[in-house]
Amino acid sequence: MSRIADRMQHLVQSDIRRLTIECDKVGGINLGQGICDLPTHPLVKQGAIEAIEGGKAIYTHARGLIELRRKISEKLHEFNGLTYDPETELCVTVGSSGAFACSVLATLNPGDEVILVEPFYGYHLNTLIMAGIKPVYGRIDLSTMALDRSSIEASIGKRTRGIVICTPSNPGGMVYSREDLQWLAALAVKHDLLVYSDEIYEYITYDGLKHISAATIDGLRERTMTLGGYSKTFSITGWRIGYLAAPADIMDKAAVASDLLYICAPHPLQRGVLKGLNAPPQYYEDMRKDYATGRQMICEALEAGGFRPFWPKGSYYVMADFSELGWADDKSASMELLKRAKIAAIPGSAFYEPGSGRGSKLLRFCYAKELPVLEEACKRLRELK
Known part of the structure; x- marks a missing residue:
C-alpha cells in the first residue's frame, strides 16, 4: 500500500x-x-512593529481582527464599489491563496468540475486537485488580451460548478472589461456557476484601464467569491495577509475552513496591514x-x-x-x-x-x-x- x-x-x-x-x-x-x-510601505512596518512591541501575540477572531475587516469593507466600498458586511461577509485569510482554498472547500465536492482560464495561476490548479476537483480549461488569447469565449463555453459539462478568473491576470496580464464580466455573468446564470475572482493585482493596471470587480456586475454578487490581499499592494509576500469577501451563507463555511486550516492569520501582521490601509x-x-x-x-x-x-x-x-x-x-x-x-x-x-x-x-x-x-x-x- x-x-x-x-x-x-x-x-x-x-x-x-x-x-x-x-x-x-x-x-x-x-x-x-x-x-x-x-x-x-513604512506604515505597514510601523503597524507590525507596534503590535509586536505591544504584545499583540495571541489569536485573533477566526475571521480576523474586526478593525481590519471594517477597514477592508471600507476599501471594498470606496475602491471596488462593493458592499460587504464585515461581521458576516468578510474573512481575513492566510493570503489570497488561503482565501481560495477556503472558498473551494466551502463550496465544492470531490468530482465537481471548475473552469480555469489559461494561462492560469498554478496554485489555483493544484488547490483544486488537492480538493478532488476536476479542472477543465478555457483560454485567453494573449495576442489580443481577450477571452476565447468559445473555449470557455465548450468546457462546460454536467458537473461544472464554477469558474476561476484572475483580473488583472497572473500570468497573462489581461484586465477583464465590463463587457467580459457581463458576458461571464450571463454564462454563470445560465449554467448556475460559482465565480472565484482573484483580484490581488487590482491596483496594477495600465493604459488608462480601471479594475472592475466581478461582484459589481448584475447577477454575479450572489455567486461570486472575491479573493484579495496585500502581498503585492504592500510588498509583503511573506506575511500572508489576504481576505475573502462572499455572501454570508458561503462565508459561514469558508470561515470554518479557515479556522480549521490556519486558526487565524498572524495577529501582528494583520495590524501592520490595518495601519498600512491609511496610506494616501x-x-x-x-x-x-x-x-x-x-x-x-x-x-x-x-x-x-x-x-x-x-x-x-x-x-x-x-x-x-x-x-x-x-x-x-x-x-x-x-x-x-x-x-x-x-x-x-x-x-x-x-x-x-x-x-x-x-x-x-x-x-x-x-x-x-x-x-x-x-x-x-x-x-x-x-x-x-
Whole structure:
C-alpha cells in the first residue's frame, strides 16, 4: 500500500519554486517567482512593529481582527464599489491563496468540475486537485488580451460548478472589461456557476484601464467569491495577509475552513496591514506608475533580445514567446536563459493544462524588482540576441 495519498501522487514542487532554487544556486536575477522584493510601505512596518512591541501575540477572531475587516469593507466600498458586511461577509485569510482554498472547500465536492482560464495561476490548479476537483480549461488569447469565449463555453459539462478568473491576470496580464464580466455573468446564470475572482493585482493596471470587480456586475454578487490581499499592494509576500469577501451563507463555511486550516492569520501582521490601509491615495498611483515603467523597460528589452512579449494590461508579469531564439521548448529555454544570462523565468507550460503542449514556446517574467536590479536584468536580456 502506498504511503502517499492519491490526491498528492501527481503533485510536485512548482516550476516557480524550482527555478527560484536553481537561480539561487548561481546567484542569478530571479524574474521567475512573483516575490515582489520592493520596499514595504513604512506604515505597514510601523503597524507590525507596534503590535509586536505591544504584545499583540495571541489569536485573533477566526475571521480576523474586526478593525481590519471594517477597514477592508471600507476599501471594498470606496475602491471596488462593493458592499460587504464585515461581521458576516468578510474573512481575513492566510493570503489570497488561503482565501481560495477556503472558498473551494466551502463550496465544492470531490468530482465537481471548475473552469480555469489559461494561462492560469498554478496554485489555483493544484488547490483544486488537492480538493478532488476536476479542472477543465478555457483560454485567453494573449495576442489580443481577450477571452476565447468559445473555449470557455465548450468546457462546460454536467458537473461544472464554477469558474476561476484572475483580473488583472497572473500570468497573462489581461484586465477583464465590463463587457467580459457581463458576458461571464450571463454564462454563470445560465449554467448556475460559482465565480472565484482573484483580484490581488487590482491596483496594477495600465493604459488608462480601471479594475472592475466581478461582484459589481448584475447577477454575479450572489455567486461570486472575491479573493484579495496585500502581498503585492504592500510588498509583503511573506506575511500572508489576504481576505475573502462572499455572501454570508458561503462565508459561514469558508470561515470554518479557515479556522480549521490556519486558526487565524498572524495577529501582528494583520495590524501592520490595518495601519498600512491609511496610506494616501497617491501611494497607489505612484506604485502603478512605477510598474508601468518596469513594464516598458522589460518588454523593450525582451524585444531587443529576440523575444516577442505580450504586453500586459495589468499585474507585473509578462509572457514572452522565444521561438526566434531557437530553443526547443520552455523547460530547456528557462535553463538556457539561466545558464547564459543568469536570469530565472518560468516555463510557460506551467500555466496551461498539463500535457497539452500549450505554453511550450513561452516564458513568464516578473518585473516587480528594484530599479537597479531590473536595469541589470534588462541589460542581460538585450545581449541575448
